[in-house]
Amino acid sequence: MAVIENLAEYALVSAPKAKYPDFWLGEAKKLANRCNKYYSTALVNEWQRVAKNKSLKDANIRLKKLQESFKFGDFVITDTQDEAVSDYANTLSIKCITILANYMQFGDEEKAVQHIQNVCDRHELSEDLETVVKRGEFRGFALRLQDAKWWRGKIKRFSARRIEKISRELGFINKARSMYCSEVGKREHKRSKQLGFEHMENVVLENNVGDQYTLADLAELSNSNPAIRRAELMVRIAGFEQYAKERQFNAWFFTITCPSKYHSHHLSGHRNKKFQGSGQKEAQDYLCKLWAKFRSKAKRITKDKDEEWEFFGFRVAEPHHDATPHWHLLLFINPRHESEVRSFLRKYAMEEDGNERGAYKARFDETKIKQGLNEATGKEYSAAGYIAKYVAKNIDGEHVDVDTYGEDARASAQSIVGWSSRNGLRQFQQVGGPKVSQWRELRRLANISEEDEAEMSPLLKSAIDKLESFEHAADAWCWYCRFSDQHGLSLYKIAKTVDDIIESVDTETGEVFPLTLQKPSVNYYGEFIDQIKGIDLSLNFLPEGFPYPVEDNQSNHIRQKTRFYDWTIINATKAEAAEVRATNVAKKLAMNEAKLGEAVAVADDLLTALVVAAPESFDLDLESLDFKALCAPWTGVNNCTGSVEGFGQKPEAQQQQTLFDLNRP
Known part of the structure; x- marks a missing residue:
């Protein structure tokens, strides 16, 4: 019988797996x-x-x-104190100044790129560096690298996006913890908004006729105001619906969701085993690439496809509970192209991991919005009513009781706006149709002086009169779609200039007098600045029965100025800014309150009616609703460039555009 000399070697044969030390x-x-x-x-x-x-x-x-x-170079992204951000930004700018000193003096770009490469690599700017070198725009980029203010913005944006991505990976963003946006992100977004508002209250702008406003005054009349943003979107959607009915296009509502590997957590709060660590921005990029493929296919002419597919509408990007974006698309489609649009949208949505379990139902959904009257309710089916709830709950939650997950819609809306802001994601985008920038510029012309109006082209004057005649802004947008199709409205931009005053001496008398010279204006990085001055109107053809003026017949387009005021920031103390703010608030309260109050009330009533119509029922009667100020084209309730009578304006006979467009280049 064999003798086992060492039993130790058999001791772990049936023992459990050892734990890590x-x-x-x-x-x-x-x-x-x-x-x-x-x-x-x-x-x-x-x-x-x-x-x-x-x-x-x-x-x-x-x-x-x-x-x-957690690092941006040597900076820890969770250190969100302004002093820490400023210190690191100053350090980076000084370092870049030192590295690029020879380039700024002698212009040896190749060596400068080599020397600055390490800084760009450590701060995830390598792709930006490569892009500007290819475009021949390295000098502007080099100047930005030497600017502490530019670095501060870069650090803040990077930190916000990275914190949201890490929070999502580690389970801080889901229905069980914090939906849409991390708790850290919500606090930082709220703090940032408060600091921004305080800053706007202390910045005073003055135009060339002496009117003064704080940025806070002007922001209340822009799309920064959630009520105005929501109302303007609904005006354009309702106008699109009317335009689509005129052209006999059909309305379809699509929902496209990312593959499972982009979702970090389940509704229960448990981690998704398929999740591969992608961030919110990567998920949005997936959807953007999917849409780019589809748009390319839609526009391409081939031997099997002899025309572009015609469609227009709106896209809404909103988050799942774990901050993964998904898209809703309201598209009005030419019936000839309906089957192709639907087929290829589904094809591209299912192209990546389309065979995974549950993909067929979860990844792509389509619904045709009915037309005509609902016999059960006697009300008209509406595409605007279908999408209204998605618009409202992604802006401020107004008129929506609860969100998709049963939470308070207003609180959720704040989180969704924080999600959009901190991740750099665009929530709403118009698909096709005329550009809204030209619409806003065209609407400015309703407020010009009688003297300027007399010099306006008869065609353009008739267009303004037509816009003014509409009681409902949705009707005005529908008409604008037709007008833009006919005349190719575009923005008229010029290079911004500044006055350079020099002293000139008369050689005969010795008299010294100032001489004003105009020169192109450049920004802090030496780049020329364009500014919008008006619109260009192509004369492709005129409306039937319109008297064609001889002076217009000499050119194939009309150029019309829409910006009459130049704005400058003036030095003002906090007390002076507060006085300007108080004066403007008093003017606003003293204006025609009945008219504005009725406008806001009707707009709210409209949106309430829109969102009450559940998507499944489509029972919205647009014809029975009065659009008055949601839809009154010139109230300022529904557009950032609309004027409010009595608020910083001249008498009607001398009126010019006085409002400042915060979104201008």
Whole structure:
């Protein structure tokens, strides 16, 4: 009988798998605490999860990668104090000034690019550097690298997006914790908005006729105001619907969702096993690329496709509970192209991981919006009513009780706006149709002086009179769609100039007198600045029965100035800014309150009616609703460039456009 000399070698044959040593857990905790105490527990939990499911090596690599993601160069992104951001920005700008000193003096671009490459690599600017070099725009980029203010903005944007991505990966953003946006992100977004508003209250602008406003005054009349933003979107959607009915286009509502690997967590709060670590921006990029493929296909002419597909409408991007974006598309489609549009939208939506479980139902959904009267209710089916709830709940939650997940819609709307802002994602986008910038410029002409109006082209004057005649702004937008199709309305831009005053001496008398010279204006980075001055109107053909003026017949287009005022920031103390603000608020309260009050009330009634119509029922009667100020073209309730009578304006006979467009270039 054989004698077993050493039983130790058989001792672990049936023993359970050994646990990882406490030493490695301790090291993981130390490393997690160096990142940020708020995230340390989640980081350790992530390390343990990977160690359990994979290996100790994989867990350490994962933790190290997460630790590095908390850095922007040498800056820790969770250090959001303004002083810390400014200090690092100043350090980077000084470093870049030192590196690029020879380039700025001698212009050796190749060496400058080589020397600055390391700074760009460490701060995720390599692609930007490569792009500007290809375009021949390196000098402007080099000047930005030397500017501390530019670095401050870069640091803040990068930090916000990275914090949201990390929070999502570690389970801080989902229905069980914090929907749409992290708690850190919500606090930072709220603080940023408050600081921004305080800053706007202390900045005073003055135009060339002496009117003064604070930025806060002007922001209340722009799309920065959620009520105006919501109302303007609904005007354009309702106008599109009317235009689509005239052209006999059919309305379709599509929902496109990202593949499962882009979703971090389930509704229960548990991690999605298919999740591959992509951020919110990467998920949005996936949807953008999908749409780019479809648009390319729609516009391409081939032997099997002899015309472009005709469609227009709106796109709404909104987040799932775990901040993964998905798109809603309201498209009005030419019946000839309906089947192709639907087919290829589904094809591209299902192209990536289309065979995964549940993909057919979850990834793509389409609904044809009915037309005519609903026999059950006697009301008209409406595409505007179908999308109204999606618009409202992604702006301020007005007139919507609860969101998709049963939470208070107003609170959710704040989180959704924070999600959009901190991740740099565009919520709403018009698809096709005429550009809204030209519409806003055209509407400015309703407020010009009688003297300027007398010099206006008869064609353009008739267009303004036509817009003024509409009681409902949706009707005005519908007419504008037709007018733009006929005349190719475009923006008229010029290079901005500044006056350079020099002293000139008369050689005979010795008299010194000032001489004003105009020169092109450049920004801080030496780049020429364009500014919008008006619109260009092509004379492709005229409306039937319109008397063609001889002077217009000499050219194939009309150029009309729409910007009459130049604005400058003036030096004002906080007390002086507060006085300007108080004066303007008093003027606003003293204006025709009955008219404005009725306008806002009717707009609210309209939106309430729109969102009450549940998507499944389509029972909205647009014809029975009075659009008065949501839709009154010149009230200022529905557009950032609309004027409000009595608020910083001249008498009617001398009126010119006085409002400042915060979105102008």
